[in-house]
Amino acid sequence: MRRYSQRQNLSTLSEINVTPLLDLAFVLLIIFMITTPLLESSMNLVIPSSGAKNPPIKRSQVQTVSIDRTDMIRFNNQVVDLETLPAQLIQLKQTNPDVAVVIRPDRELPVQKLIALMDAVQRAGITKVGIATRAESK
Numbered sequence: 001m002r003r004y005s006q007r008q009n010l011s012t013l014s015e016i017n018v019t020p021l022l023d024l025a026f027v028l029l030i031i032f033m034i035t036t037p038l039l040e041s042s043m044n045l046v047i048p049s050s051g052a053k054n055p056p057i058k059r060s061q062v063q064t065v066s067i068d069r070t071d072m073i074r075f076n077n078q079v080v081d082l083e084t085l086p087a088q089l090i091q092l093k094q095t096n097p098d099v100a101v102v103i104r105p106d107r108e109l110p111v112q113k114l115i116a117l118m119d120a121v122q123r124a125g126i127t128k129v130g131i132a133t134r135a136e137s138k
Contacts, residue, residue: 061098061100063075063076063092063100063102064076064077064101064102065104065121066104067103067106067117068106069106073085075088082117082120085117085121086121086123086124089126093124098128099128100130101128101130102129103121103131104131104132105131
């Protein structure tokens, strides 16, 4: 009978196969390469603050522009159309330079129509603009 030496078996077991480790490293590299751009595109906004206080706006300086889902625009409860609104706002801005406008959109109004109304206010040169909202009740 022949005896086999166990020294040969130990010498073959001492070698480590590196191929599965390289496969794992490449898979992790690909995962990180794919997920890194997704993490960078998220918005993490920190709103700047200022030490200066804005002067309070008087109720007489606030004008209301309402728009419903049928595109009926009301400026201080008077029906106007989108073409004549900037002219009325320019006239109002000339008489009162500190005028503020609050836009009251309908809940079901498409966003594009709200943007068109905001563009009309911007064309009039009014910079104090707000959008009226209502808190949801739970």
